[in-house]
Amino acid sequence: MHKLLAVVFASFLTLAAQPAFAHGFKLGTIFIDHPMIQEAPPNARVLGGYVTLQNNGSEDDRLLAIESTAAKKVELHQSVVTDGIARMQPMTDGLALPAGQIVWLGDNGTHAMFVQPDRHYAPGDEVPAVLVFEKAGRIEVTFKVEARGPELTPGHGEHAH
Numbered sequence: 036m037h038k039l040l041a042v043v044f045a046s047f048l049t050l051a052a053q054p055a056f057a058h059g060f061k062l063g064t065i066f067i068d069h070p071m072i073q074e075a076p077p078n079a080r081v082l083g084g085y086v087t088l089q090n091n092g093s094e095d096d097r098l099l100a101i102e103s104t105a106a107k108k109v110e111l112h113q114s115v116v117t118d119g120i121a122r123m124q125p126m127t128d129g130l131a132l133p134a135g136q137i138v139w140l141g142d143n144g145t146h147a148m149f150v151q152p153d154r155h156y157a158p159g160d161e162v163p164a165v166l167v168f169e170k171a172g173r174i175e176v177t178f179k180v181e182a183r184g185p186e187l188t189p190g191h192g193e194h195a196h
């Protein structure tokens with residue numbers, strides 16, 4: 036094989052070998068794994084965002100807020116089903132991150148709601164955001180947009196606004 040081609044091919048293999056979930060950020064003792072947004076219909080006024088947060092520290096922390104220049108605002112929500120209807124309520128205290136634990140924003144109907152995104156985001160797009168923690172501070176991350184698969188994120192079905 037031509038030498039240059041071999042190098043290109045080798046680097047392609049390296050890229051291809053990276054698992055899709057290799058997308059993480061670190062802030063102090065907090066590890067932020069795989070922030071993602073589920074693709075929404077073209078005219079959707081909201082996008083649902085999810086992220087795994089691992090608190091490797093010895094102190095409890097808390098995700099207070101998410102900010103994004105790509106949306107009018109971002110709210111932390113929890114979907115609660117009452118009488119068969121899912122409704123969302125703001126998580127006014129944020130998301131607790133106990134020391135030594137892994138918490139998924141996505142569990143129990145929790146999610147980040149990106150309200151009025153500035154455009155349509157397709158799978159593969161990246162949405163910039165800032166995570167704000169009570170103790171660890173702020174960090175810039177990107178939420179990767181993924182196609183809405185047949186296996187919907189647990190706890191996050193269609194919800195009423």
Ligand SMILES: [Cu+2]
Binds near residue numbers: 112148
């Ligand atoms: Cu919501």
